[in-house]
Amino acid sequence: MTEHTLRPVGRVESTLTDRTAAPRQPDEGAPDAWLVFDDRYAPALDGLTPGTDVLLLTWLDRADRDTLAVHPRGDAARPLTGVFATRAPDRPNPIGLHTVHILAVEGRRVHVRNLEALDATPILDVKPLLTPDR
């Protein structure tokens, strides 16, 4: 099948640098972080509002793309499960999906609460949570 090319629009700035120490979910101790967008994408940020929640899509560039089944949460006692039935980062197209709360927007830098992505993780997209008028 035809391949497609992702062009990251920015990067995560975070104190998280070690995958083995990273929380699996944001409510498991993830720090606040900055989303730093490339200058050229500044117009795409217009309308992002502090105090709101948004969906952040990232590229989990340290994931293993050949993994098709895992023990959920790395627990060998749990049966092997297809990666499409888990949130494991190792998967054919390792796109990270994070709901984040916007604390501040400063030009092309966006401060968000509790993000479990590692420092330097490429940002692919931001989307509002779905509301009927968007």
Place this chain on the structure above:
Amino acid sequence: MTEHTLRPVGRVESTLTDRTAAPRQPDEGAPDAWLVFDDRYAPALDGLTPGTDVLLLTWLDRADRDTLAVHPRGDAARPLTGVFATRAPDRPNPIGLHTVHILAVEGRRVHVRNLEALDATPILDVKPLLTPDR
């Protein structure tokens, strides 16, 4: 910034073929559709369960990637808004995000309810809705 390569894992089979006629949201008349996965990814489907809702990620291959701001829902009366504050398909990395209800799993074919993606849209990933134990 470094580019990354997406490898589609399957395709949507749908009666929707015309972008201009496609519903903007699944509750606006989207038909049931089939997700048809490539043979090699069959192990990744193990654990998908009829009757559950999952997140489907697609590549909106007919989108315009140079669009950075839009009038929401194509309504010129609404102010231009950065694409990261809208769900417009035209955006730098046009990843579609759909919550779908699984009607049936037949080998590497998954039948889902109310999908607004066009026929032949590449499938990137499937993820469970987040629950604490996944």
